[in-house]
Structure formats: structure tokens, C-alpha cells
Amino acid sequence: MKKGTKHNLSTAPSKSKRLLVIRLSAMGDVAMTVPVLLALTQKYPNLQLTVLSKPFFEPILAQIPNVTVHKADVKGKHKGILGLWRLFKELKQIKIDGVADLHNVLRSTILKQFFRIETIPFRQVDKARKEKKVLTAATDKVFEPLKSMHLRYADVFKELGFPVELKKDDVLPRKELPLGLKQHLALIDKPLMGIAPFAAFKGKTYPLEFMKTIVRQQNELGTHHILLFGGGKEEKQVLESWEKEFQHCSSIVGKIEFKEELALISNLVLMVGMDSGNAHLAAMYGIPTLTLWGVTHPYAGFYPFGQDSANALLANREKYPLIPTSVYGNTFPEGYDRAMETIAPEHVIQKISEILDSVKATP
Known part of the structure; x- marks a missing residue:
């Protein structure tokens, strides 16, 4: 400073x-x-x-x-x-x-x-x-x-003379979901789970085939309606293909305004994301957020606000000891783009279940 x-x-x-x-x-x-x-x-x-x-x-x-x-x-x-x-x-x-x-x-x-x-x-x-x-x-x-x-x-x-002490409840309140938005996205009366499979760089993006396995399993459970978050033409195509394949999934890419996207995020029971913007958007509403980390690491200071440290699943540093290789995930040695493959889909599914159980148990 x-x-x-x-x-x-x-x-x-x-x-x-x-x-x-x-x-x-x-x-x-x-x-x-x-x-x-x-x-x-x-x-x-x-x-x-x-x-x-x-x-x-x-x-x-x-x-x-x-x-x-x-x-x-x-x-x-x-x-x-x-x-x-x-x-x-x-x-x-x-x-x-x-x-x-x-x-x-x-x-x-x-x-x-x-x-x-x-x-x-x-x-x-x-x-x-x-x-x-x-x-x-x-x-x-x-x-x-x-x-x-x-x-x-x-x-x-x-x-500047304005000291503050941060508390876990320094988060935004939930926003009301307009009926028109629910109808537009064909949301049924189920709890909403968010999944944001993408990040700005490959080094911190979970393999899509792994994430699709997770989406398939959550869809088969049928306990939640899954909202898929992303942006850009290629991400839109991927998420729309998942929407067509899985009954309880909706891609929101290109369908609504950003302020409506924020309203949806504020009503999630869980967000699953990378070390990326959607995780921080969920955390600013106090939404339980499960983050998956590749060549970046929470030690750099960018962990989502107020989240339990157990809500982060990290790539194996024994196999990839140079992690973190960069702050933003844009640089890494050869082969480190596969670091996230050390986070098994089964492990992610188990952690999703644990977080949802803890949410249910919270008064």
C-alpha cells in the first residue's frame, strides 16, 4: 500500500x-x-x-x-x-x-x-x-x-481512516425471482443448483468429460434443477447440448440479462465452479460454493468469501508439485494442463452430497 x-x-x-x-x-x-x-x-x-x-x-x-x-x-x-x-x-x-x-x-x-x-x-x-x-x-x-x-x-x-472488520454475513440478500423469469427458463418447483464448468484458462478448467459425468449423475438423482452458467459461443454450444441431453438442466447462456442471472445465482442452494468469476458471484450472496482448482491455488488470496476451506477440491500437488504455477492460471509447465484430472468426478459428487446435506441440516 x-x-x-x-x-x-x-x-x-x-x-x-x-x-x-x-x-x-x-x-x-x-x-x-x-x-x-x-x-x-x-x-x-x-x-x-x-x-x-x-x-x-x-x-x-x-x-x-x-x-x-x-x-x-x-x-x-x-x-x-x-x-x-x-x-x-x-x-x-x-x-x-x-x-x-x-x-x-x-x-x-x-x-x-x-x-x-x-x-x-x-x-x-x-x-x-x-x-x-x-x-x-x-x-x-x-x-x-x-x-x-x-x-x-x-x-x-x-x-483512509475507515477500518472495517469483515464478517461471514457481509453478503447480499437473496433476490426475488420474477414469475416471468421462471416461465422463460421453464424452471420447475425444485431447488436450484448452479454449475459453471468453464474458466478463462485451460489450466484451471475441469475436464468437460469429467464435468459431464457429474451433471449426468445429478440429473439422474432428479432432486435439483441444474442451471448451467458460462459465456461465449463455444461454451453456449456445449451447455445447450447438455440441456438437450439432460432433463433437469437449463443453460442460461444468452437467454437472460446479467441482472437476472444474478437473481438466479442468489437463489441457488449450491454453486459448483472453478477458480473463476461465477464462484465469487455466488459467494457474495452467501451461497455454498464448491470450487475446483487446477494450476492455481487458494493460497494466492482469491478464495471465495466466507466459504469453508473444505469446499475447495485441489489438484494433487504430489504429482504436480509446482502448483500454483501462476496466479491467474494462464501459465504452467508442460503437462500441467492435466492437473485437474487428479480430481476424480466421484470425489466431486461426494463433496456435492456433503455440502447439500449440511445445507439441509442448517436451521
Whole structure:
């Protein structure tokens, strides 16, 4: 975290303060800000937050009290140095008292220089780049857990004079499912289970033939209606083929708006996903979330909020000792793309059963 002159904004004379929060991407990272922003607005009810993010993520952030979204057009009017200057002038009109940069990339660092002109306190998240480099190193690896990104986000607000303590119930409430949405997706009166089989990179995507075995088994049980999450043309084709094959499955790809997708996620009894955005979307509603990990690892600090550590199934490090090979799953040695094959479908099925049993047993 960048150090500088201390400003305790929370004890300043004015009754209400406004912070700018910067988190432009990606979906999972934006979702990870939710419990922190919820805790912040609950502890400081007079605090107003303006979150600078991409338009697509507004349905996530708009659910948080005292939060407004300022949409960043990073490919249009806010592109480049001149675009960022234009964005800065827009933000100046909001009367910001401090800036919490939860992204800490070149774009936000340039904005920091502009805010210095106005002597507005600006704090940036410590992304622990050196520690993550050591954690993912091929030689001299230090395999130890790093602080979670949720806590790193909270540290930024502490630096601005707004310390918060995160609690497991810092999650969004369930959203009501419109009758029209149920009819559109032909949802029957069964509990909803979510399965998100894809991730951005092959190194953290469970083999599709393995996942299909799991879907088939859950479909044969017939106890839940399975919602299949994904995006893009190829994923859409795969999930629609599963929808046709399995009676109790519905692919939602391309069928509904993102805000409706969030409503569905908030009503799941379980989400099964990778180390990816859908897991974090489920966790921000407090939905039990089973995650499957390949060349990435929870030690990097990206474990879904509030989830039991037993809800993570990990690739075998005895067979693949260099895990984690990267933070994002985009780089790995030859053969490590098969690391997730060490997570047997039977093991996933057993863990699904255990989590569902625990959900039933919860008052």
C-alpha cells in the first residue's frame, strides 16, 4: 500500500464523506469487493461511495447501500491519457474526499497523479506482487498462504481512516425471482443448483468429460434443477447440448440479462465452479460454493468469501508439485494442463452430497 500523509476522513467535521472506489475489472475481482463495501457502508452509514467500474458490472455494485456507479468507458471517451484526464474532470464534479484504488494498475496510477493536483488522499491496494511471484515460482518456491484480497481491500479503507472488520454475513440478500423469469427458463418447483464448468484458462478448467459425468449423475438423482452458467459461443454450444441431453438442466447462456442471472445465482442452494468469476458471484450472496482448482491455488488470496476451506477440491500437488504455477492460471509447465484430472468426478459428487446435506441440516 502506498504510504503518504495520514488523513483520518472518518473523524473529519463533515457529517457525510464521499469516497471514490476504483475497481474496473474483472468480474470475480469486482464481486470480491462486495463484502468489503457492505461492511463499510454498514459501519459508516453516512459514508457515500462512488465506484468507478465498467458498465457491465453495475448490477453487482448497485445492490449495495450508499453506492453509486460511475461508468468508465476505457475503450471510448476515457481511453488513453487524454481520456483519463477527461474522466478525472468528471470525477472532480462529485466532490470526492478520498480515493480507494482497489485495482492498482497503470490506468488508476495515472489517475492518482491527477488527484494529487487536488491534494485528495489516494490509497492503492497492495497486490503482493513479489509474494505472489515467490508463491508461483518454479524454483525456491515459498508455499505459504497470502493475505486474502478481501482483507487487502479492507486495508485500503483503513489507510483512509475507515477500518472495517469483515464478517461471514457481509453478503447480499437473496433476490426475488420474477414469475416471468421462471416461465422463460421453464424452471420447475425444485431447488436450484448452479454449475459453471468453464474458466478463462485451460489450466484451471475441469475436464468437460469429467464435468459431464457429474451433471449426468445429478440429473439422474432428479432432486435439483441444474442451471448451467458460462459465456461465449463455444461454451453456449456445449451447455445447450447438455440441456438437450439432460432433463433437469437449463443453460442460461444468452437467454437472460446479467441482472437476472444474478437473481438466479442468489437463489441457488449450491454453486459448483472453478477458480473463476461465477464462484465469487455466488459467494457474495452467501451461497455454498464448491470450487475446483487446477494450476492455481487458494493460497494466492482469491478464495471465495466466507466459504469453508473444505469446499475447495485441489489438484494433487504430489504429482504436480509446482502448483500454483501462476496466479491467474494462464501459465504452467508442460503437462500441467492435466492437473485437474487428479480430481476424480466421484470425489466431486461426494463433496456435492456433503455440502447439500449440511445445507439441509442448517436451521
